[in-house]
Amino acid sequence: MTVRLSTVRTLDPEMPKSTENDHSRRPRVVILGGGFAGVGAAMKLKDADADVVLVDKHNYHTFQPLLYQCASGLLEPIAVGHALRDLVHGQDNATIHQATITAVDLDAREVRFSDMEPLTYDYLVFGLGAEVNFFGTDGAAEHAFPMYTLPDAMRLRTHILERWEAADRDPELVDDGALNIVVVGGGATGIESAGALAELYRANFAKDYPNVSQDQARVILVEAGPTLFPMFKEDIREYTEKALAKRTVEVMVGEAVASISPTRVTLKSGTVIPAHTLVWGAGLQGNQLVQALGIELVRGNRIAVGPELTVQDHPEMYAVGDIAAITDAKTKTVLPQLGSVALQSGEHAGETIARRLAGKEAKPFKYHDKGTMATIGRGAAVMQTMRGRTMKGRTAQVAWGTVHLALLPTNEDRAKAVVDWAGAGLTHQRAGRITVETDEGRDMAGAGTKAPKARR
Numbered sequence: 339m340t341v342r343l344s345t346v347r348t349l350d351p352e353m354p355k356s357t358e359n360d361h362s363r364r365p366r367v368v369i370l371g372g373g374f375a376g377v378g379a380a381m382k383l384k385d386a387d388a389d390v391v392l393v394d395k396h397n398y399h400t401f402q403p404l405l406y407q408c409a410s411g412l413l414e415p416i417a418v419g420h421a422l423r424d425l426v427h428g429q430d431n432a433t434i435h436q437a438t439i440t441a442v443d444l445d446a447r448e449v450r451f452s453d454m455e456p457l458t459y460d461y462l463v464f465g466l467g468a469e470v471n472f473f474g475t476d477g478a479a480e481h482a483f484p485m486y487t488l489p490d491a492m493r494l495r496t497h498i499l500e501r502w503e504a505a506d507r508d509p510e511l512v513d514d515g516a517l518n519i520v521v522v523g524g525g526a527t528g529i530e531s532a533g534a535l536a537e538l539y540r541a542n543f544a545k546d547y548p549n550v551s552q553d554q555a556r557v558i559l560v561e562a563g564p565t566l567f568p569m570f571k572e573d574i575r576e577y578t579e580k581a582l583a584k585r586t587v588e589v590m591v592g593e594a595v596a597s598i599s600p601t602r603v604t605l606k607s608g609t610v611i612p613a614h615t616l617v618w619g620a621g622l623q624g625n626q627l628v629q630a631l632g633i634e635l636v637r638g639n640r641i642a643v644g645p646e647l648t649v650q651d652h653p654e655m656y657a658v659g660d661i662a663a664i665t666d667a668k669t670k671t672v673l674p675q676l677g678s679v680a681l682q683s684g685e686h687a688g689e690t691i692a693r694r695l696a697g698k699e700a701k702p703f704k705y706h707d708k709g710t711m712a713t714i715g716r717g718a719a720v721m722q723t724m725r726g727r728t729m730k731g732r733t734a735q736v737a738w739g740t741v742h743l744a745l746l747p748t749n750e751d752r753a754k755a756v757v758d759w760a761g762a763g764l765t766h767q768r769a770g771r772i773t774v775e776t777d778e779g780r781d782m783a784g785a786g787t788k789a790p791k792a793r794r
């Protein structure tokens with residue numbers, strides 16, 4: 339790895355001892371994770387007198403809010419993943435490594451990897467995000483399709499296309515429920531996925547496969563709680579139910595999934611749904627690596643942080659984004675796991691480290707609420723602010739577009755997203771309806787992901 343050499347300056351009273359004793363290099367800030375939080379931190383350290391090293395197991399930044407659009411063929415992977423190295427072009431103090439983090443030794447201030455030599459740090463930005471939580475559901479790890487990474491989205495897309503092609507060749511598969519999709523989770527991920535997949539079925543597959551009856555291609559949304567979108571107000575919930583019904587999504591609330599097999603979904607009530615596809619959008623937990631850190635964790639495997647986003651007894655460690663439990667200064671509630679929270683908290687960590695390196699005081703984090711929002715389908719979105727203001731329909735879709743454009747990492751990405759969305763809005767086309775096999779059984783369009791195992 340590249341480490342630039344310069345004389346170290348101990349401007350911060352809390353500067354780690356390792357750096358004070360090592361006059362051969364300037365302070366090193368190691369950023370774990372290239373999501374919204376990690377990238378936000380790296381960018382704010384652009385002018386800092388430090389070596390900034392960002393590590394992610396992927397060599398791209400994933401724009402998670404658009405994953406379901408990728409899974410349903412509306413967007414290509416390059417619209418959802420952006421090369422991390424591209425994002426630090428022109429940032430002379432930054433280095434990117436693609437490596438898998440296996441452990442962090444907080445006492446030794448060292449990060450360990452499966453495929454790279456360990457790295458010591460003076461400041462650590464911990465932004466490893468969240469991962470799927472199957473809550474121990476029988477068969478979920480083997481047969482469910484989660485929706486949290488780009489490989490997840492591509493796997494699902496390829497699997498659905500393969501099911502339709504197979505059903506087109508063999509009508510018995512249709513009778514066996516090959517085209518039914520069960521989506522688990524009545525929160526944003528489940529609702530957005532169900533809406534997008536239903537539009538893919540009714541708008542595109544209805545024309546692609548005219549011999550297959552759409553009545554035998556159901557999209558069923560299952561939620562264990564009594565209502566969809568429990569975090570939203572009643573008017574939003576009613577609107578969502580109508581918008582899903584309009585798109586022919588069947589909603590089952592108060593029903594939990596008991597087990598999943600390759601071709602059947604069994605609910606706790608005993609109902610068995612024939613379905614060869616189950617999309618899991620029901621639960622998140624903080625990255626498993628946090629469990630070995632020896633620090634306080636709160637519900638959902640998240641790291642509790644103080645007002646400056648540092649971890650108790652570790653002023654050199656910032657936890658940001660989905661992995662952090664950040665208490666909002668105004669409402670005193672823990673902020674939700676959202677892109678805008680991740681970006682703002684990452685940026686705050688980067689800015690604060692830069693201030694500390696320059697001998698300035700740290701400031702507490704203040705979250706600027708952009709609202710919680712979701713898109714159910716074309717022209718149908720919902721939005722609610724922390725103060726309870728709500729928006730629905732096209733107005734909310736415009737708000738969604740504005741907020742999400744701001745989250746995209748570059749102006750080039752924003753321009754591309756506007757073109758893609760406008761094109762999709764005008765033509766109803768979902769161009770990503772092809773599977774590209776190579777000799778290695780990989781889907782070329784799938785960012786190098788393995789093709790899914792056959793479910794029958």
Ligand SMILES: Cc1cc2nc3c(=O)[nH]c(=O)nc-3n(C[C@H](O)[C@H](O)[C@H](O)COP(=O)(O)OP(=O)(O)OC[C@H]3O[C@@H](n4cnc5c(N)ncnc54)[C@H](O)[C@@H]3O)c2cc1C
Pocket residue numbers: 370371372373374375376393394395396398399400401402403404405406437438439440465466467468485486487526527625627658659660661675676677678680711712
């Ligand atoms: C399907 C879906 C839809 C969403 N829709 C919205 C939305 O509409 N609006 C909104 O505001 N938010 C939305 N969110 C939430 C939002 O995307 C997250 O809050 C945000 O991405 C969190 O950013 P982060 O940087 O904390 O973590 P992440 O974006 O998860 O980034 C973590 C990074 O760490 C890397 N990593 C993890 N483990 C390791 C390891 N061991 N070694 C190396 N690297 C590792 C990962 O590769 C990843 O790049 C959605 C999330 C999902 C899953």
